[in-house]
Amino acid sequence: MDFHEIWISTKSWLLTGGVRVLVIVVLASIALAVTRMIVRRIFSVLAAKQSSDEGQKRLVTLRSVVAWASGIVILTVAIMMILPELGIEIGPILAAAGIVGLAIGFGAQQLVQDVISGFFILMENQIRVGDVVNIAGKGGLVERVTLRMTVLRDLSGAVHYVRNGQIDLVTNMTMDYAYYLFDVGVAYRESTDEVVAVAKEVDEDLRADEAFKDDILEPLEVLGVDKFGDSAVVIKMRLKTRPIKQWRVGREFNRRLKYAFDKKGIEIPYPHVTVYMGAGKQGEANPLYVAMERKETADGNGA
Secondary structure: OOHHHHHHHHHHHHHHHHHHHHHHHHHHHHHHHHHHHHHHHHHHHHHHHOOOHHHHHHHHHHHHHHHHHHHHHHHHHHHHHHHHHOOOOHHHHHHHHHHHHHHHHHHOHHHHHHHHHHHHHHHOOOOOOOOEEEEOOEEEEEEEEOOOEEEEEOOOOOEEEEEHHHOOOEEEOOOOOEEEEEEEEEOOOOOHHHHHHHHHHHHHHHHHOOOOHHHEOOOOEEEEEEEEOOOOEEEEEEEEEOOOOHHHHHHHHHHHHHHHHHHHOOOOOOOOOOOOOOEOOOOOEOOOOOOOOOOEOOOOOEO
């Protein structure tokens, strides 16, 4: 076949099959754009009806997954329509795909596991975009969730890509609400009732602050005296806050509590060391001798 015949054959195909391929590509592009617009509109309407942040998080997560899945379906259909126009029979490909798919299935068990795990994670609403979670030994803010993996960004800015098949335990620290749990250690000489009263005053001031009042859901909860340490009495307390706001509120509460303790003269003790010399059976104690020496420094002054 000479060049002239090739050109005539190519020209003939371009006027028939080529036009159909072009139409399919254009229609597929339009379908992708329309589908994305419809998905965006639907989820915008649903988001407008959601008043809670938790509902918004779930909608954002589901929207990305639905858009991704619909795009895959449209592209697959378009490719299956284009192949016959290129002279490639679909029947043998589908038959071979079944056999190859079975073989790949044995070699891609991890991928199948990832997809199945991701499906149940999304259906059970375990992880949403914007949550702070601990999964597979990694913790951070959820930036993206797909059927195959979950993407986290930790406090230092590092990004972690976790396969959904590796997730066997999810610790979601921002589901519906959060607690900031903390221990307040004070000297044994301090009155625990006074310490609690001061902490509650700090809590009232914090809840009255315009910058923090919307993030705090309930007044300070005092759980009581938790333990007697070597040099401090430990009182356990907690603050109930909106999701992700617990650390911001807790740090500000600690700052104000320290200031209030300094103002009231309440001691937050350093570790104490007690030296015990022992006592005889009659109750007599061994003497402890302390000697102070004066040493001359380089400039001739005593130290």
